[in-house]
Amino acid sequence: MKLKVLASGSSGNAYLLTSSGRSILLECGIRFEEIKKKLNFNFDNILGCLLTHEHMDHAKSVTNVLAHGIDCYMSQGTADALQLNHHRLHIANEQFTLDNFTIMPFKVEHDVKEPLGFLIYDNITKEKLVFATDTPYLIYRFNNVNYYMIECNYDRDKLEENIETGVINHSMRNRLLNSHFEINSLIEYFRFTDLKSCRKIVLIHLSSNNSSDDFQARIQNATGIDTEIAWNQNIELRLYPF
Ligand SMILES: [Zn+2]
Ligand SMILES: [Zn+2]
Structure with a gap:
């Protein structure tokens, strides 16, 4: 698999996951013009x-993406909140397939009606990826996952420090605690997760104020898995060599 990070963080998220020559766009939270440019106008x-x-x-760009002829998959709650009604809109209640990919949506926790994460499996290469963001924890554990694309939003100590110094408004605090993944919670999640098949962890949606430079090292040290922070780069996801 290959991952192209178009944007990651609280100001916008979009990723292109490619496997066996076909791609899936994950999120479209930047201007459509920007998506087009970053994909070299090639859809x-x-x-x-x-x-x-x-x-x-x-x-952000979901109406443009639909209008551009791309099928969009989301929960009913998300479709309702976005007030979408389009023949290319699909409600993802259960496992579905897109060509070589089998996709299993799963529930996450966030301050919206019906947020989802996705387990993505390539039937040809047999690679499995978990995509989860905007959630303070994961309810589920998954077997034989090769790659995690997972939120690592903030550090509790850094957040408290920012509140004390007035960088972050106190009212933001509870919202963050209940709706985003904190680094120590993520380490805790991985501690009780079987990572024997895991080859790469990609940390996404880092907060610009409340994260710190050592996130990559902390997750890599805690898990023993090659870890990268998403920031507009191309990432090779490979089973071998490791
Ligand atoms: Zn977000
Ligand atoms: Zn959100």
């Missing part, structure tokens, strides 16, 4: 767009 082989929830940093 060939894009099978669809998966949306986790309705916040604009994930869904």
Whole structure:
């Protein structure tokens, strides 16, 4: 698999996941012009767009994406919140397939009606990826996952420090605690997760104020898995060599 990060963070999220020559757009939370430019105006082989929830940093371009002829997959709650009605809109209640991909939506926790994460499996290469963002924890554990694309939003100590110094408004605090993944919670999640098949962890949606430079090292040290922070780059996801 290959991952192209178009944008990651609270000001916008969009990723292109490619496997066996076909691609899925994950989120479309930046201007459509920007998506087009970053994809070199090439939408060939894009099978669809998966949306986790309705916040604009994930869904900003959804009407353009639909209008451009790309099928979009999301929960009913997300579709309702975005007031979408389009023949290319699909409600993702259960497992579905897009060509070589089998996609299983799963519930996450966020301050919206019906947020989702996605387990993505390539039937040809047998690679499995978990995509989860905007959630303070994961309810589920998944077997034989090769790659995690997972939110690592903030550090509790850094957040408290920012509140004390007035960088972050106190009212933001509870919202963050209940709706985004904190680094120590993520480490805790991985501690009790079987990572024997895991080859790469990609940390996404870092907060610009409340994250710190050592996130990559902390997750890599805690898990022993090659870890990268998403920031507009191309990432090779490979089973071998490792
Ligand atoms: Zn977000
Ligand atoms: Zn959100």
